Amino acid sequence: MKKLLTILCLVLLVSCSEPPRLVQSGDLVTREGLYFEKFSDEPFTGIEVGFHGNKSVQLKEKTNYKDGKRHSLSEGYFENGQLNYKENYKNGLRDGLWEYFDENGQLQPGSPRCYRKDVVVKMSYCED
DSSP: OHHHHHHHHHHHHHHTSOOOOEEETTSEEEETTEEEETTOOSBOOEEEEEESSSSOOSEEEEEEEETTEEEEEEEEEOTTSOEEEEEEEETTEEOEEEEEBOTTSOBOTTOOEEEETTEEEEESOOOO
C-alpha cells in the first residue's frame, strides 16, 4: 500500500509539472551574455524553435535554454528534413558530444567532437 501511495504521488507530481515554454527564432534577445524573451527581464528557460522559410512547417533548429543560457541538446535540420547538427551545452558552455552531418546524413570530416566546459577534449569519440 505504501508503494502504491508513493507511485501515485510521483505520477501526480509529474502530471502537474508545467510544460516547457516554447518560442520561435527571433523572439529571444541577448543581454550581457544571457537570452531573454523580448520585453522580458527574466532570463529565458524553455525551447526556441526555428523553421525553414516564411510559411514552412519544416523544422530548421531546436535549442534548449535554462536560466538564459543554452543548456542540453540543440539540433539543426536541413530543408530536406535530414539532421544537420547535434550540439550539447551545459550552463551555456559546449559540453558533451557535437556532431555535424551532410545533407545525406553522413558525418562531416572532423565530426564528432567531445567538449568539456567549452574545450575540445576528444575528436571522433565521446563518453557521456
